[in-house]
Amino acid sequence: MAASLHIAGIRKIYGKDAHAVEVLKRIDIEVAPGEFLILVGPSGCGKSTLLNIIAGLEQPSEGELRIAGKNVVGVAPAQRDIAMVFQSYALYPTMSVADNIGFALEMRKVPKAARIQRIAEVAAMLQIEHLLERRPAQLSGGQRQRVAMGRALARDPQLFLFDEPLSNLDAKLRVEMRAEIKRLHQVSGITSVYVTHDQIEAMTLGSRIAVMKDGVLQQIGTPDAIYNRPANTYVAGFIGSPTMNFIAGNAMNTGAIRQFSFKEGGAPVVCPLTREGQLGLRPEHIYFNADAPWRGEVQLVEPTGADTFVVVKTAAGAITTRVAPNMAVKVGEMVGLQFAPEHAHWFDGQSGMRVATENHS
Amino acid sequence: MIARHVLRALLYAVLLLAALFFLAPLYVMLSTSLKDAEQIRSGNLLSLPGLVNLDAWRLAWSAACTGVDCRGLSPYFWNSVSMTVPAVLISTTWGALNGYVLSMWRFRGSELLFGLLLFGVFMPFQVVLLPMSQVLGYLGLSSSVSGLVLVHCLAGMAGTTLFFRNYYAAIPKELVNAARMDGAGFWRIFWRIVLPMSTPILMVTLIWQFTNIWNDFLFGVAFSGADTKPITVGLNNMANTSSSVKSYNVDMAAAMIAGLPTMLVYVLAGQYFVKGLTAGAVKG
Numbered sequence: 001m002a003a004s005l006h007i008a009g010i011r012k013i014y015g016k017d018a019h020a021v022e023v024l025k026r027i028d029i030e031v032a033p034g035e036f037l038i039l040v041g042p043s044g045c046g047k048s049t050l051l052n053i054i055a056g057l058e059q060p061s062e063g064e065l066r067i068a069g070k071n072v073v074g075v076a077p078a079q080r081d082i083a084m085v086f087q088s089y090a091l092y093p094t095m096s097v098a099d100n101i102g103f104a105l106e107m108r109k110v111p112k113a114a115r116i117q118r119i120a121e122v123a124a125m126l127q128i129e130h131l132l133e134r135r136p137a138q139l140s141g142g143q144r145q146r147v148a149m150g151r152a153l154a155r156d157p158q159l160f161l162f163d164e165p166l167s168n169l170d171a172k173l174r175v176e177m178r179a180e181i182k183r184l185h186q187v188s189g190i191t192s193v194y195v196t197h198d199q200i201e202a203m204t205l206g207s208r209i210a211v212m213k214d215g216v217l218q219q220i221g222t223p224d225a226i227y228n229r230p231a232n233t234y235v236a237g238f239i240g241s242p243t244m245n246f247i248a249g250n251a252m253n254t255g256a257i258r259q260f261s262f263k264e265g266g267a268p269v270v271c272p273l274t275r276e277g278q279l280g281l282r283p284e285h286i287y288f289n290a291d292a293p294w295r296g297e298v299q300l301v302e303p304t305g306a307d308t309f310v311v312v313k314t315a316a317g318a319i320t321t322r323v324a325p326n327m328a329v330k331v332g333e334m335v336g337l338q339f340a341p342e343h344a345h346w347f348d349g350q351s352g353m354r355v356a357t358e359n360h361s
Numbered sequence: 362m363i364a365r366h367v368l369r370a371l372l373y374a375v376l377l378l379a380a381l382f383f384l385a386p387l388y389v390m391l392s393t394s395l396k397d398a399e400q401i402r403s404g405n406l407l408s409l410p411g412l413v414n415l416d417a418w419r420l421a422w423s424a425a426c427t428g429v430d431c432r433g434l435s436p437y438f439w440n441s442v443s444m445t446v447p448a449v450l451i452s453t454t455w456g457a458l459n460g461y462v463l464s465m466w467r468f469r470g471s472e473l474l475f476g477l478l479l480f481g482v483f484m485p486f487q488v489v490l491l492p493m494s495q496v497l498g499y500l501g502l503s504s505s506v507s508g509l510v511l512v513h514c515l516a517g518m519a520g521t522t523l524f525f526r527n528y529y530a531a532i533p534k535e536l537v538n539a540a541r542m543d544g545a546g547f548w549r550i551f552w553r554i555v556l557p558m559s560t561p562i563l564m565v566t567l568i569w570q571f572t573n574i575w576n577d578f579l580f581g582v583a584f585s586g587a588d589t590k591p592i593t594v595g596l597n598n599m600a601n602t603s604s605s606v607k608s609y610n611v612d613m614a615a616a617m618i619a620g621l622p623t624m625l626v627y628v629l630a631g632q633y634f635v636k637g638l639t640a641g642a643v644k645g
Binding site: 055056057076082083088090092093094095103104107151 | 540542
C-alpha cells in the first residue's frame with residue numbers, strides 16, 4: 001500500500017532567541033505514491049533532521065506534514081505506519097533475528113501463527129532463513145543490514161525511511177545491498193525516503209533526488225535532471241564524480257549575440273549569460289584536440305580501469321577531463337582542449353543560479 | 362631472565378603478605394568462634410581450635426542475651442532480612458526507571474534534575490536524621506520496618522539512579538527510536554529492550570544496595586524501635602551487654618552471622634559485579 005507524502009513549509013529551529021539555529025528553512029517536497037526519493041547533501045545540511053521529522057522522532061517547529069493525505073504533525077511515530085532502517089541498524093541485541101523481525105508485529109498484536117508466517121516470508125525474501133535463531137552479535141555487517149531491512153519490511157508499512165543504511169558496509173557489500181534495496185523497492189512498491197551523502201547511491205537508487213544544503217532545498221528532480229540540468233553551482237558541483245569544472249569568465253555583446261570569454265580560452269562561445277558568470281563543464285564533455293587554442297599542461301593522469309581522468313593545468317584553472325583508457329597521455333605534455341558547447345552549463349556569477357540556453361533548457 | 366623471575370617472586374611474596382594481613386582478622390574471628398571458653402583463655406589468638414565446637418554459633422543465633430532478652434541474634438537477623446530485601450528491590454527498580462528516563466527520555470530540565478540528584482550521592486546522611494524522623498512521624502512509620510525501608514529507598518535512590526543513568530547513556534538512542542517506530546511505548550521499551558540489556562548493572566546495583574543497607578548502622582540505630590532493630594544494632598547491643606565473663610567466641614560467631622549474607626551475595630553475584638563495573642569503560 002503505497003502512500004503519498006506531502007511536506008510543506010517545514011522549519012526546524014533549535015534553541016531560541018540569540019542562540020536559535022535554523023536547521024530546516026521551509027522545506028517543500030511532494031512525494032508521489034511508490035516513489036523512491038533521495039535526500040542528499042553534506043553532513044549538517046538537515047537531511048537527517050527532515051527524516052526524523054517525517055518519522056515523528058522529532059517535531060517540526062512549523063509546517064505541514066501529510067502521509068497519504070492525513071496530517072501527522074503531533075502523531076506518535078508508532079501511529080504513522082512507517083518503518084525505518086537506521087544507520088547503526090539498531091537491532092535489539094537481546095532478541096533473536098526472528099524476534100527482531102517480528103517485534104513490530106507483536107506490538108501490533110498480530111497473532112503468533114501469522115507472525116511466524118510473515119517472519120518466514122520476509123526471511124525468504126532477504127535470504128536470511130538460516131539466521132533466524134541467531135543473535136545480532138553473531139551476524140556479519142551485511143547480515144545485520146539484511147535483518148534491519150527485514151524488520152522494516154515485516155509489517156508492510158505505508159512509508160519506508162532509510163537513514164544512511166549502507167554507510168557502515170565495505171565497498172563491495174555496499175554495491176550488493178544497494179542493488180538489493182532497489183530490487184526490494186521494485187517488488188514492494190512502497191514509497192521510500194532515503195537519506196545519504198553518497199551521490200552514487202543517490203543517482204542509482206532514486207526516482208527523484210532532493211539536494212539539500214544548509215537547511216535549504218537546492219533542487220529536486222530526477223537523477224537525469226539533477227545531473228544534466230543542475231539548478232545552481234552547488235548542485236552542479238555536488239553531483240558527479242569527478243566534479244564538474246567551473247570556469248569564470250565574462251559575457252560580452254558581439255553584434256547580435258553574446259559571447260563568453262575566459263582567460264586564454266581561445267575562440268569565444270555563444271552564451272546565454274548577460275554579465276559575468278561561470279561555465280560548467282563535466283569531465284566527459286571535454287576532449288583533447290591538438291589544434292585547439294585552449295591549451296594546458298597535463299598535471300595528473302588517473303587511470304580507473306574503465307576511464308582515465310586527466311587533470312590539465314590551464315590558464316583558466318585546473319581542468320579534469322575524462323578520456324579513453326587506451327589514450328597515451330604523459331604528465332608534462334602540452335595538450336589542446338575542446339568542449340561540446342551543447343553540453344555547457346551556464347551559471348550566473350552573482351546568484352550562482354543556472355542560466356538556460358534557448359535550445360537547451 | 363633471572364632478574365625477571367626474582368621480581369615475579371617478590372611480587373607474589375608482597376601479594377601473599379597483603380592477603381595474609383587482610384585475612385588475619387577473618388581467621389581470628391572464625392577460629393575464635395569455634396573455640397570454647399577454655400581454649401580462648403589459654404591465650405593464643407592464632408592457634409587453631411582444638412575441637413570444632415558450634416556451641417557459640419548456636420548461642421549467638423538463638424540464646425545470647427541482650428540486656429534481659431535472651432533470644433540471640435535471630436530476631437534482629439529476620440528484621441534485617443525483612444528490611445533489606447524490599448529496600449534493595451525497590452531502590453534498584455526506582456534507580457533503573459530514573460536512569461531510563463534521564464538517559465533516554467530527556468526533557469527540559471532533566472540534566473538539572475540529574476545534577477541535583479548527584480548531591481544526594483555525596484550528602485552525609487547525618488544531615489537528614491532529624492527531618493527524616495519528623496517525616497516518619499508524620500507518616501506514622503516511626504520505629505517500624507516499613508519506615509526503615511522508606512529511609513533506605515530514599516537514601517539509596519540517588520546512587521542507584523547514577524548507576525543506571527550512566528549505564529543507559531552508553532546504549533545507542535537509535536535502539537529506542539527503532540522500538541518507538543515499531544510501536545513500543547515507554548514501558549514496553551523498558552521491559553523488552555532496555556531491561557534485558559541491564560544484567561551487569563543490575564547485579565552491581567543489587568550487590569551495592571544489599572551491602573549498604575544490610576551493613577547500615579546509622580539509620581538502624583536512629584529510626585528503629587525495640588522490636589525492629591536490624592542485625593547491626595542487635596550485634597552492637599549484644600556485644601556491649603555487660604556480663605561477668607566476656608564470651609568472645611559468641612561475639613565472634615554473632616559478628617560472622619551478621620556479615621555472612623553480604624559475603625554470600627558477593628560470592629554469588631560477584632562475577633557480574635566486576636563485569637558491571639568495567640562495562641561501558643571499553644566499547645564492544
